[in-house]
Amino acid sequence: MDRTARHSETRYGNRPTMKDVAARAGVGLKTVSRVVNSEPGVTPDTERRVQEAIDALGFRRNDSARVLRKGRTASIGLVLEDLADPFYGPLSRAVEEVARAHGALLINGSSAEDPEREQELVLALCARRVDGLIVIPAGDDHRYLEPEIKAGIATVFVDRPAGHVDVDMVLSDSFGGAREGVAHLIAHGHRRIGFIGDQPRIHTATERLRGYHAAMRDAGITVEDGWVSLGSTEPERVRTAAEEMLSGPEPVTALFAGNNRVTVTAVRVIAERERPVALVGFDDIELADLLGITVISQDASAVGRTAAEHLFRRLDGADHAPARVELPTTLIPRGSGELPPA
Amino acid sequence: MDRTARHSETRYGNRPTMKDVAARAGVGLKTVSRVVNSEPGVTPDTERRVQEAIDALGFRRNDSARVLRKGRTASIGLVLEDLADPFYGPLSRAVEEVARAHGALLINGSSAEDPEREQELVLALCARRVDGLIVIPAGDDHRYLEPEIKAGIATVFVDRPAGHVDVDMVLSDSFGGAREGVAHLIAHGHRRIGFIGDQPRIHTATERLRGYHAAMRDAGITVEDGWVSLGSTEPERVRTAAEEMLSGPEPVTALFAGNNRVTVTAVRVIAERERPVALVGFDDIELADLLGITVISQDASAVGRTAAEHLFRRLDGADHAPARVELPTTLIPRGSGELPPA
DNA sequence: TAGGCCCTGGACAACGTTGTCAAGAGGATG
DNA sequence: CATCCTCTTGACAACGTTGTCCAGGGCCTA
Numbered sequence: 001m002d003r004t005a006r007h008s009e010t011r012y013g014n015r016p017t018m019k020d021v022a023a024r025a026g027v028g029l030k031t032v033s034r035v036v037n038s039e040p041g042v043t044p045d046t047e048r049r050v051q052e053a054i055d056a057l058g059f060r061r062n063d064s065a066r067v068l069r070k071g072r073t074a075s076i077g078l079v080l081e082d083l084a085d086p087f088y089g090p091l092s093r094a095v096e097e098v099a100r101a102h103g104a105l106l107i108n109g110s111s112a113e114d115p116e117r118e119q120e121l122v123l124a125l126c127a128r129r130v131d132g133l134i135v136i137p138a139g140d141d142h143r144y145l146e147p148e149i150k151a152g153i154a155t156v157f158v159d160r161p162a163g164h165v166d167v168d169m170v171l172s173d174s175f176g177g178a179r180e181g182v183a184h185l186i187a188h189g190h191r192r193i194g195f196i197g198d199q200p201r202i203h204t205a206t207e208r209l210r211g212y213h214a215a216m217r218d219a220g221i222t223v224e225d226g227w228v229s230l231g232s233t234e235p236e237r238v239r240t241a242a243e244e245m246l247s248g249p250e251p252v253t254a255l256f257a258g259n260n261r262v263t264v265t266a267v268r269v270i271a272e273r274e275r276p277v278a279l280v281g282f283d284d285i286e287l288a289d290l291l292g293i294t295v296i297s298q299d300a301s302a303v304g305r306t307a308a309e310h311l312f313r314r315l316d317g318a319d320h321a322p323a324r325v326e327l328p329t330t331l332i333p334r335g336s337g338e339l340p341p342a
Numbered sequence: 343m344d345r346t347a348r349h350s351e352t353r354y355g356n357r358p359t360m361k362d363v364a365a366r367a368g369v370g371l372k373t374v375s376r377v378v379n380s381e382p383g384v385t386p387d388t389e390r391r392v393q394e395a396i397d398a399l400g401f402r403r404n405d406s407a408r409v410l411r412k413g414r415t416a417s418i419g420l421v422l423e424d425l426a427d428p429f430y431g432p433l434s435r436a437v438e439e440v441a442r443a444h445g446a447l448l449i450n451g452s453s454a455e456d457p458e459r460e461q462e463l464v465l466a467l468c469a470r471r472v473d474g475l476i477v478i479p480a481g482d483d484h485r486y487l488e489p490e491i492k493a494g495i496a497t498v499f500v501d502r503p504a505g506h507v508d509v510d511m512v513l514s515d516s517f518g519g520a521r522e523g524v525a526h527l528i529a530h531g532h533r534r535i536g537f538i539g540d541q542p543r544i545h546t547a548t549e550r551l552r553g554y555h556a557a558m559r560d561a562g563i564t565v566e567d568g569w570v571s572l573g574s575t576e577p578e579r580v581r582t583a584a585e586e587m588l589s590g591p592e593p594v595t596a597l598f599a600g601n602n603r604v605t606v607t608a609v610r611v612i613a614e615r616e617r618p619v620a621l622v623g624f625d626d627i628e629l630a631d632l633l634g635i636t637v638i639s640q641d642a643s644a645v646g647r648t649a650a651e652h653l654f655r656r657l658d659g660a661d662h663a664p665a666r667v668e669l670p671t672t673l674i675p676r677g678s679g680e681l682p683p684a
Numbered sequence: 685t686a687g688g689c690c691c692t693g694g695a696c697a698a699c700g701t702t703g704t705c706a707a708g709a710g711g712a713t714g
Numbered sequence: 715c716a717t718c719c720t721c722t723t724g725a726c727a728a729c730g731t732t733g734t735c736c737a738g739g740g741c742c743t744a
Contacts, residue, residue: 014493063470066700068701128406372733
């Protein structure tokens with residue numbers, strides 16, 4: 001078996017190349033390229049011959065080679081926390097739509113809230129030479145991105161800020177949203193309000209906690225020990241936290257849930273209780289209207305769209321200083337946040 | 343400006359290449375390649391020098407070039423209907439996990455239930471020379487895939503069968519699930535049962551309808567005009583259909599909802615009614631437990647995982663005849679399906 | 685000390701495409 | 715009829731990597 005034959009085994013199952021098409025059509029290689037790319041300067045007759053050869057052989061341009069030659073991959077990378085989380089579905093979809101409008105494909109991966117995995121993914125995407133990168137960071141130090149950014153990979157951070165690198169960011173107003181939600185509970189007569197949030201190393205978690213504290217301080221309420229719980233959003237952990245806050249001689253009369261996962265568990269815990277407990281949750285949830293859950297809603301689609309649009313503006317040459325956009329949140333009263341203290 | 347300089351503008355922002363690293367480390371190109379790929383045959387001292395050069399220059403291997411040379415991209419494509427649909431989130435996540443375990447990245451796109459867009463996406467992925475393809479088809483004719491499959495791109499269809507091509511498929515038992523759900527309603531005394539499903543060109547929609555008819559026939563019930571409605575799952579359409587079935591002199595006493603989107607709207611319509619209406623929905627929904635919605639649950643993660651595992655088995659060389667796997671569904675009684683007829 | 689072997693390292697071609705450039709055909713113009 | 719121009723076409727190099735193969739140096743053995 002000669003070398004050529006051995007090689008061909010490793011190739012894409014012997015796909016036809018432009019050379020094969022050219023041979024079959026009896027034209028030059030470059031002419032095929034021109035036809036494939038709809039470049040001008042090919043007579044209709046030649047074009048037809050080439051097109052026939054393409055169809056007969058089932059030729060499909062190899063974009064890997066094209067990318068190598070052109071330097072642009074027409075693809076962007078999206079690193080998020082968990083594709084299965086209902087918050088990120090609409091976000092990815094929005095990113096995808098913008099990418100599509102710019103003729104780019106979307107490569108995405110989940111970091112599972114693990115900084116190492118985030119870095120691994122980001123670097124894999126950079127090795128693919130994606131044109132741009134949208135990252136929902138898990139870690140808080142992104143200096144590993146410096147060579148990439150310097151090399152011209154446009155980058156936008158979303159939902160949480162980047163650590164130690166100067167890049168575009170698109171965030172939701174976690175602080176303001178949480179403050180408004182807690183103030184809403186206070187306005188309905190609550191003073192003993194619990195806060196259950198995500199792990200403190202996550203920026204949005206601490207921002208929302210800051211909003212909680214701000215609202216309490218504005219109302220002159222002293223936050224007592226045991227009213228605040230930050231940690232994993234595993235149902236078990238949240239359940240325990242909620243039950244503790246709702247027990248004892250002086251339980252809280254209302255809960256503020258730091259994100260959609262917390263809200264879901266909180267709703268379940270509250271449903272098991274006799275005494276009504278007011279609840280406001282951060283992030284909207286499907287069917288929350290039917291369950292009457294008051295939420296602070298952030299528009300995941302808008303976040304994704306904004307981020308992607310920023311990215312493509314960069315790719316189209318915008319070179320202003322990195323910007324930080326903060327999108328507003330909306331309070332949607334549906335009942336659970338308007339219950340008076342029991 | 344000479345040619346070299348002009349060229350470099352179009353390159354990846356002048357990223358260092360192995361050649362640059364080799365020059366800086368004072369070694370040959372191939373030696374750098376060996377270090378980067380952890381190939382044997384490099385003295386520790388040489389390796390150290392190369393590694394230093396890599397770090398100093400911020401070199402990152404260009405996988406496009408690598409792919410071109412090696413013929414494998416270590417990436418798979420996933421074409422689904424809508425990334426934002428809560429059914430597909432866990433499915434993509436499961437696919438991603440399997441891909442990750444095999445060192446592959448995931449490129450995905452939404453067809454938005456448009457056959458043309460599906461084809462466009464699939465072909466774009468093939469042009470990228472993804473190693474494999476997982477497709478949740480929108481169209482019903484996939485002969486356009488023939489050259490790709492012949493060229494060795496492993497392909498698995500999911501959730502719906504492929505049209506006119508012989509490939510692996512992983513489906514849920516739509517027929518059996520719907521039949522069980524409808525039989526459940528019949529067992530609780532219902533005879534006038536409405537069915538609201540997705541567009542009839544979607545395979546799962548007609549399979550579920552077939553299950554409905556089978557259950558009705560088994561019970562000796564004649565399905566009356568107006569009890570069945572197939573069409574878009576837009577809330578407007580579903581709402582109208584549901585309201586019609588629930589109105590008039592002889593309204594249905596129970597509804598079977600053909601998928602998660604239909605269920606959500608049906609729940610809303612029923613909630614507005616005075617008379618209770620029984621409901622069983624296909625697909626589980628978040629918080630359905632709290633709302634007491636009885637569902638036929640299909641395990642989206644399992645579907646995704648199974649499909650991805652099939653795919654990688656193919657990529658690892660399995661060449662048995664294409665298989666068709668059908669995963670079972672589970673009925674989860676939560677109250678809405680156990681209501682007696684009003 | 686000569687001969688053989690192993691280990692390290694590098695030169696070179698190839699992967700499939702696109703940019704550059706030049707050549708040839710054919711028509712228009714003087 | 716000569717010249718110039720336009721239009722189409724193809725030869726060739728280059729993109730950055732990896733597989734193959736060969737060369738040179740060091741070590742062991744006879």
